[in-house]
Amino acid sequence: MTNMQEIDLAQCTLREANSQLQSEDATGAWAIRNPRGRHALAVGLTAPIDVLIDGQAGYYAGGMNQRATITIEGNAGPGVAENMMSGRTHVRGNASMAAGATGHGGLLVIDGDAGARCGISMKGIDIVVRGSVGHMSAFMAQSGTLVVCGDAGEALGDSLYEAKIFVRGEVRSLGADCEEKDMTAQDTVLLQSLLDSAGITGYPAGSFRLYGSARRLYHFHVDNAAAY
Amino acid sequence: MTDNTRKIPRTKPRFSATFDPFTISEIQRAAATGIYDIRGAGTKRKLPHFDDLLFLGASMSRYPLEGYRERCDTDVVLGTRFASKPIRLKTPVTIAGMSFGALSAQAKEALGRGASAVGTSTTTGDGGMTPEERGHSTTLVYQYLPSRYGMNPDDLRRADAIEVVVGQGAKPGGGGMLLGQKISERVAKMRDLPEGIDQRSACRHPDWTGPDDLEIKIEELREITAWEKPIYIKIGASRPYYDVSLAVKAGADVVVLDGMQGGTAATQEVFIEHVGLPILAAIRPAVQALQDLGMHRKVQLIVSGGIRSGADMAKALALGADAVAIGTAALIALGDQSPDLAEEYAKLGTVPGAYDDWQDGRDPAGITTQDPELAARLDPILGGRRIANYLSVMTMEAQAIARACGKSHLHNLEPEDLVALTMEAAAMTRIPLAGTEWYPGRQGF
Secondary structure (H helix, E strand, C coil), X not given: CCCCEXXXXXXXXXXXXXHHHHCXXXXXXXXXXXXXXXXXXXXXXXXXXXXXXXXCECCCCXXXXXXXXXXXXXXXXXXXXXXXXXXXXXXXXXXCCCCCCCCCCCEEEECCCECCCCCCCCEEEEEEECCCECCCCCCCCCEEEEEECCCECCCECCCCCCCEEEECCCECCECCCEEEECCCHHHHHHHHHHHHHHCCCCCCHHHCEEEEECCCCCCCCHHHHHXX | CCCCCCCCCCCCCCCCCCCCHHHHHHHHHHHHHCCCCEECCCCCCCCCCHHHEEECCCECCECCCCCCCCCCECCEEECCCCCCCXXXXXXXXXXXXCCECCXXXXXXXXXXXXXXXXXXXXXCECCECCHHHHHCCCEXXXXXCCCCCCCCHHHHHHCCEEEEECCCCCCCCCCEEECHHHCCHHHHHHHCCCCCCCEEECCCCCCCCCHHHHXXXXXXXXXXXXXXXXXXXXXXXXXXXXXXXXXXHCCCCEEEEECCCCCCCCEEHHHHHHCCCCHHHHHHHHHHHHHHCCCECCEEEEEECCXXXXXXXXXXXXXXXXXXXXXXXXXXXXXXXXXXXXHHHHHCCCCCCCCXXXXXXXXXXXXXXXXXXXXXXXXXXXXXXXXXXXXXXXXXXXXXXXXXXXXXEXXXXXXXXEEECCHHHHHHHCCCECCCCCCCCCCCC
16 A cells, blocks of 8 residues: 555554554554554554554454554454444454454454454444354344354353344354344345445355344343343 | 239240341242342441541650641542553542442532532443533543443543442442333433343453453553553452452552442342451451552552541551542432431331432432432532532541641551451451550460
8 A cells, every 4th residue: 555654563662653543633544564463552543544453463452443444464362443433443364352342333344253252242333253253252232233154152142132143154052132033124234234344245145144132131030030 | 833813924025136127028028029139338237347446646655736737638649650640639538430320410410519629539430421420520530340331432531540340349249230210211322221121230341351451451541541541440349468469460550449338329138248348357458468569659549338437538548548439428428318308218118327229210319310300309519519518527537537646647647546446357457456566366465
């Protein structure tokens, strides 16, 4: 990419790197060279800039992003794009646990697999995983959409609120209060738009199944005691 | 041989100490409903507390300061370890974290007004930061909780400090709950939840699992806020020596230690009464941990849980804390438990002084409610004045004691100024039993 502004983490501190990206005056495209698994890369961004993390990222890459487009050319550690508010984060490799945790908005795309608790407590974020997700994904997910093109581990959607989960492969087991739902035309449109946004082709929307909340745990009741 | 012409004396009905009337009523309630009791507030059992300590005051070997002439300073700076903008408070008593949702917007505003009037801080809670609270709080601590309800980077930057909540004294190891009666349209929107549901808050943070992870999480929070804000770590008192050590290791600027007398908006009665430590038992191990790490007074310690007066504050500071926080006492200052509400409490099946159904949202004082009509009963300006009055009294009480001990700053109070009235208090605090130089565990008695 031309006119890309470069930050070399072999030559500067994390603070110096993030300060440049967090600046109100930041514009255009940026590349972080030699990330070497550093934690808290490109966190708290507010400007609509493009940021390329040129390698592996540690914990919380792109955390609390607002408006920036962040691409990780490698794997991402725990909590990638945690609490993202808006913008887009794209992980070219795999993501560790708690990807997109508590995110309020924006789009997180993971080309590989995601570990345990992907989308935990999500609050409006959309997450598209080309591969599979680990156990307890979408635990207590409140709103937003999780799309899994591969398989899902145990206890998918445990204690789910109003988030939607689309899975193309096998689901090892559903968590408490999560159930399969009929897919409406509106759901199909939503799913297709997210696949399109993630650049994923070849997976027809009809090959996915939809999961959501059975809403049986919305109020404490003695008959549900075993599920709490 | 029985004399049938005389009336036989009968023994009086005798209540069991084990199956006392409250216990019997709880068994009956459990049998009728099939679900545990949920209530607000903190533990109600009698525990070793600050009342079990006394100050010695000045004598032949110590001279006091003149109460109305000589200074006794009260200021405290919190967050001096890493934050570029530490918090400076005029008095070492702060308002503890309580959520909008648990409390009405009027109550939150009143707390902010009162704290600001005397130069101290107040704290958000589970559910996020309201504009009213930010607008009326000169110094506002923003809680970072497992639920992350309402969490956003704009409010993080608007905050004056960030408090990572690992636990609270009323329920160490437990998550939170807010019953449907209090999930109003506004509360639901702030938390991104369906209106009217019984809301649960997770007991663990979603994206870190231990102190090593927490160190990285704190680095992220500092990076997002340009290393300006003090980072507090709040823990429920359970293993204070190790927990404080790990909090320091994780990078805390300030540790908040909450004893089991600390209140909650809604938790199981059995949890409130049977899990955790009284704050008196937790302070000395916490201070010891800081001292062993060479971090006492460098990482500040705030203690809470049953702080009621300037005497309690002074004793906590003498034991090594840098500041205290109040929650339940602040609600009482606002009007909770008022005898003026006796008739309305009676309709709720309780009496002033015992009202603890904070989870129900029917608080006649307008404090622990989201009902617009009830909440409107609380005037935030008047409430703020009451809070300010109470905080001022606490500060003056602590100063009176400190001067009597010859101290020109509240932080100059020290364990040597104290004696213990009970063996339990002596053992927990390592303060000598009154009239002796001994405490349990000390050799040479």
